[in-house]
Amino acid sequence: MPRTFLHKQARWFPEGSLAELPDIDASPGGFDIRRFALQPGDAIFFDFLTVHAAPGFPYPARRRILSLRYLSADARHAPRTWRTSPPFDDLHAGLPAGAAMDHPLFPVVSPA
Numbered sequence: 291m292p293r294t295f296l297h298k299q300a301r302w303f304p305e306g307s308l309a310e311l312p313d314i315d316a317s318p319g320g321f322d323i324r325r326f327a328l329q330p331g332d333a334i335f336f337d338f339l340t341v342h343a344a345p346g347f348p349y350p351a352r353r354r355i356l357s358l359r360y361l362s363a364d365a366r367h368a369p370r371t372w373r374t375s376p377p378f379d380d381l382h383a384g385l386p387a388g389a390a391m392d393h394p395l396f397p398v399v400s401p402a
Contacts, residue, residue, distance in 0.1 A: 291303065291305075291307075291308040291309065291310050291311070292308075292375075301373065302372055302373050302374065302375060303372055304372075311341060314341070338359065360399070361391055361396065365390075365391050366388050366389065366390060366391070367381070367385045367386065367387055367388065367389045367390075367391060368387065368388075369381070369382045369387050378395065381393070381395065
């Protein structure tokens with residue numbers, strides 16, 4: 291169940307509709323946890339279904355991140371009945387279900 295960071299609210303799916311994450315901090319030895327020493331400008335890549343987190347940010351300034359989501363060339367539009375993050379409120383009007391992701395919101399980074 292994805293939840294907001296500050297208030298642990300279920301914002302994208304109805305409460306109780308998905309399983310809760312296990313308490314990983316309570317038994318970290320039971321999970322394949324990977325850590326990386328990153329420097330400003332470094333990047334990591336992972337499947338969006340990977341449970342991921344970062345430790346607290348120890349600086350007075352606000353943490354800034356850039357999140358990019360890449361799709362494979364054969365990805366197809368699968369409209370969602372729930373609020374997505376980011377929201378694509380009118381995407382269904384210009385991109386029918388099952389269509390290739392050929393839309394200005396999804397620019398091609400590298401042609402095949």
